[in-house]
Amino acid sequence: MIKYAHFFYDYFIDLGVSKVTSKYLNLLVLLIVTLVVILLLDLLIRKVLRLLSAKVASTTKSNFDDLLIANRVPRNIAHIPALYLAIESIPLVFNDFENLHVFFEKLMQVAGIILGLWIVRSLLNTLKNYFKTLPRLRDKPIDSYIQVFMIFAWVVGAGLALAVIIGGDSLWKFITGFGAATAIILLIFKDTILGFVASIQVSINDMVRIGDWITFEKFGADGDVIEINLATVKVQNFDNTITTIPTYALISDSFKNWRGMTNSDGRRIKRHMLIKQTSIKYLNTEDIERLKKIEIISVYLNTMQDKINSFNASHTIDKSVLINGRNLTNIGVFRKFIQTYLEQHSAINNDMLLMARQLQPTAQGIPLEIYCFTKDKRWESYEYVMSDLFDHFLAAVPYFDLELFELPNDTSFKQS
Template sequence: MMSLINEYLSFFDGSPFLYTLAALALLIAISWILNFIVKKILLRLVRRALKLSPIPEVGGNLIDKVIARLSNIVPATVFTHGIAWVPHLPEKVAYIVRAVAASFIILTLAMALSGVLNIVETLYNQRPIAASRPIKGYIQLLKLGIYLIAGILIIATLIDKSPIILLSGLGAMAAVLMLVFQDTLLSLVASIQISANGLVKVGDWIEVPNLNADGTVIDIALHTVKVRNFDRTITTFPTRRLITDPFKNWRGMQESGGRRIKRAIYIDQTSIHFLTEQERESLRDMPLLRDYLDAKEKEIAEWNSRFDDGKSGFPIRRRLTNVGTFRAYVERFLHNHPDIAKNDTILVRQMDPGPTGLPIEIYCYTTTTDWNEYEAIMSDIFDHLYSILHEFGLFAYQQPSGRDFGKIRMSAAEDVGHVAVMDDSIAENRRSAQNDR
C-alpha cells in the first residue's frame, strides 16, 4: 500500500504545480463526499424523528433547511484544517483560504440560528394566542442581533484581530448607530407597546386616515405593518405610526357580535300634518300601531280636557300627527325585527330640520357583524320604511330633478290651455251679448 502511495507521489516530483492542484482536488473531493454523507444521514435521522413528533409539516420543511445549512460546515471545516497539508501552497493563500472558510462557518451558523428562529415562529403561530400576541417583531430583532454579531466575528476573522477590539470601538460609534438604527429602535418600542397592550393584531380591521389605510391587518413585523384595503391594494407603513398617529380598530365591533345602523330618512316637511279621523282608522289596521293609537288618543283626550273649557275661541288642543305616528311605527317595527339586537340601544329620533327636510334618524344594532348580512338587513329595513311612508301621508324629500321640472312645465301648459279656453268662452259670450242688443 505504501509503495503505491510512494509511486503515486513520485509522479509529481518533477511538477510541484500539478502536485498542488492534485492535493486541492483531493481536498475538494473529500469535502464534497463528507458533506453529502453528513447531509443524508442527518436528514434521514431528523425525518424519522419528525414522524414521531407533533411538529407540523411546515416546521419539518424548515428543519430540513437548517440541517442542509449545518451540513455545509463540514466542507468548510475540512478546508480550514486540510489546507495546511496542501504542498507548495503559499502561506498567504493558505491564510486567506482558512480565513474565508472560518468566515463561511460563522455565516452558516448565523443562517442556521436564523432558521431555528423561523421554526420557533412557525410553531408559535400554530397556537391560538399568536393572533393577539405576535412575536414576529421580536424574532426579527433577534435575527438582527445574530447577524450583527456574526458580522463582527467575520470581520475580526478576516483581519486576524480580536473581536473585543472591534467591540471596544463601538462605544465611539454609538451616536452613529443610534442615527442609523433610529427607525429600528422606534419600531421596536412600538412593537412592544402594541403587543403588550393588545392594540392591533393580525386579522383586525383598522382605519388609519393619515395613511389612507382602511382594511385588514395581514402582517405586523418589526419595521412595517401591512394592511390589505377593501379595494385589494396593500398599504405598508412603519410600525411606529400606530403609536404616533390616530387610528380606529373595529375589533370591538366584531367581538361584540353586532354592528350599528345609524341612518336617517329625510321627510318632506310640507307633507307633515295632523291625522284625520279616516287616516287614524286606516292606521289602526296595522297591528303594530293599535296599542299605540289607543294609548295616545287616551293621553291626548285627558290633556285636552284640562285646557279646553269651551270658552276660548281658539282652544289649546293636541292632536295626533302623521310624523309622530310614523316614528312610533318605526320603533315598534325595529323591536319586532328578528335581525335587530333587542339588548342594545334602539332609538328613533327626530333631528334638527334643514334644507333637505326633517331627518328621522334610526339608531340600532344588528345581530351580525358580517358585512354582506349587515348591508342586506339595513337595506331591507329602509326598503320597507320608504315604501310605507305614503300610508302615513308622508313623502321623502328629494331635490328637484329634470323629471320634476318636466311635470311643472306640463302643469303650466295645461293651466295656460285652460286660461285660453276660458278667454275664448268669455269672448264668445261678449259677442253673443252684442248681437242680442
C-alpha cells in the first residue's frame, strides 16, 4: 500500500510542479480520496447493518434486539471498519510528514477509544432498559449499577487515552504523581462514592424499590419512587411534583416506606374523638330503655342489663344510690356501639385488629380512639371510608348524652 504513497507526487512532478508543492498536493489529494472512501464505507456499512438488524429484530420475539437498535448499538459498531481503514491509511497519506503521521495516528487511536466507550455506553443502556422489563428486576436500582460500570469504563478509557497521548513511561510517572491528589479526587467524587455504597445497601437490604410509596419529611417527599440512580432517588409526590433525594440519605436518615401496608390485607384507621369528661355518667333504667331503640346494641343492652341486675340482686346491692354495684356508663355503651358498627361495616376487614378504646385522659377530655383496617387500601377509598365512619360516630355522640370537647368560639359566648 505504501508504494502508492507517491502516486500523485510523481504525477505532479511529471507536470512540472516543484518537489515541495508536489509533496503538499500529493498529501491533499490522498487526504481527500481517503476521506471520501472512509465516508462512503461508513455510510454503506451503516445502512447494511441497519437493514439487517431491523430484519432480525422483526423476526424475533425478544425485545432485546429492538432495544439494541433503539440505543444505536448497530450504528456505533458500523463505525469500526471506517475507523480501522482510517488508521491503516495514515502511513499512506502522511508518508512524507513524520510529525503529522504521529499526530494523526494518536488522534485515530484516541478516536477508537472514544468509539469503544460509545459502544459500551450503548450496550449498558440497552441492558438497563432490558432489565427494567423483567418483572423480578423492575423495582431494583438498575440505573445505579449501570452508572457505576459506565464510570469505570470512562476511567479506563481516560487512562488508555492518556497512555496513547503521552506514552507508557510518561503515563506511569503521571499515575505515581496522581496519588498525591487522591484526597482531592475523593472529595470531588464524595457523593458518587456515597451514592454507590448506599445503592448497594438499599438493594441488599431491600429498603426501597421503584414503585414504593415513601414519606421523607426532611426532604418534603411524599409519593412514589420513580427512579433510583447512583446519586439521587426521584420521588413523584401526589401533587405530581418531583422531589430529588440523595441516595445516601436513605441509609443515613429516617424515612417511612408504605410497602408493608400496600402488601398487607388492610390500611389502618387510627383516629380519636375527644369526649368531655363532665358528660360521662352512669345509665339509669330510663336511659337504658331509650338506648335499646338503637338496633345494633339492643341485644347487648338486654344481655348486660340482665347480668347486672342478677349480680346486684345476688349481692343485695343498695341501688338507691346509682354508684353502688355494677352499672352501665354512657361512654362504655358508646364504645360498644362503635365496636359493633365497625364489625358490621362491609368496608372494614374483620380479620385484622379492630377496637374502640379509651386513651390516657388529657386536659381537653378523654380520647376515644377508633382502631381498625379498611379492606380497600387506595388512598381515595380509604379517606372516604374513614370520613364516612366519623361522620356517623360524631353525629351519634349526642344520643348517648355525651359531648365532644371544643375550644370556645364566638357562638359559644353568644349562647352563654
